[in-house]
Amino acid sequence: MKEKIVFLFMLFNYTISFAQVINDKFDIIMNSYSFFKDNNYLIGKEINNFEAVSLNNDTVSKSCLFGKVTLINFWFENCAPCIAEFGVLSNLYKKYKNNCSFQFLSFTPDESEIARKVVNKYSIPFAVFPVSREFIYRMNFNSGFPTTIIINKEGIIEFIKVGGSIDDELIKQSIIKIDDIIEQILARN
Numbered sequence: 463m464k465e466k467i468v469f470l471f472m473l474f475n476y477t478i479s480f481a482q483v484i485n486d487k488f489d490i491i492m493n494s495y496s497f498f499k500d501n502n503y504l505i506g507k508e509i510n511n512f513e514a515v516s517l518n519n520d521t522v523s524k525s526c527l528f529g530k531v532t533l534i535n536f537w538f539e540n541c542a543p544c545i546a547e548f549g550v551l552s553n554l555y556k557k558y559k560n561n562c563s564f565q566f567l568s569f570t571p572d573e574s575e576i577a578r579k580v581v582n583k584y585s586i587p588f589a590v591f592p593v594s595r596e597f598i599y600r601m602n603f604n605s606g607f608p609t610t611i612i613i614n615k616e617g618i619i620e621f622i623k624v625g626g627s628i629d630d631e632l633i634k635q636s637i638i639k640i641d642d643i644i645e646q647i648l649a650r651n
Contacts (some may be wrong), residue, residue, distance in 0.1 A: 514591040531647045532613040535568045536602045541627030544608040548584045550637040555588040571595040
C-alpha cells in the first residue's frame, strides 16, 4: 500500500512538472506567434512580385499597385473570421470604389467554383482572385488568414493586420482603423 501511495505521489509530481513544462513551451510558442502575428517588421517593405487572374478574368500584377493605394485581403471559405469581415470590407470597398487612386484586391486559396459560391452567398462586390496557398503565403508573408495589407502608391507596405474576430464590435473597430489609414495615405498625395 505504501508503495502505491509513493508511486501515485511521484506520478502526481511528474504530471505537475510535465504540465508546467508544457505550459512554459505553450507560452514561448504563443509569444513567438504574437511576434509574427503583429508583422510590423514588414511595414516599409515592398510587396512580393505577383500576377493573378480574377473570377472575372481580370489580370492584376505588382505593377498595377503603383500609383494607387491598395487594400489586399486574404481569406478562405471555412475561415469564420474571414467571412465575418465580408460585410464591413464590402462597405469599405463601396466607400472608395469610385476613387481612381484606390483599389481593393482579394485573394483566396479556394478553387474558382467555391470562390464564386462565396462571392454570391455574401454579395462580395470587390475583385476576387483564386490562387494557390503557396501564392498566398508568399504574398502575405506566411501570416495566415485573414490578413489585410495596405500598400501605398509606391508599392510599399504601410499596414498589415493578421487574424480576425467574429465579434462584430471588434471587426468594426478594426475596419475604422483600416479606413483611417487609407484616408491618411490618400490625403498625402
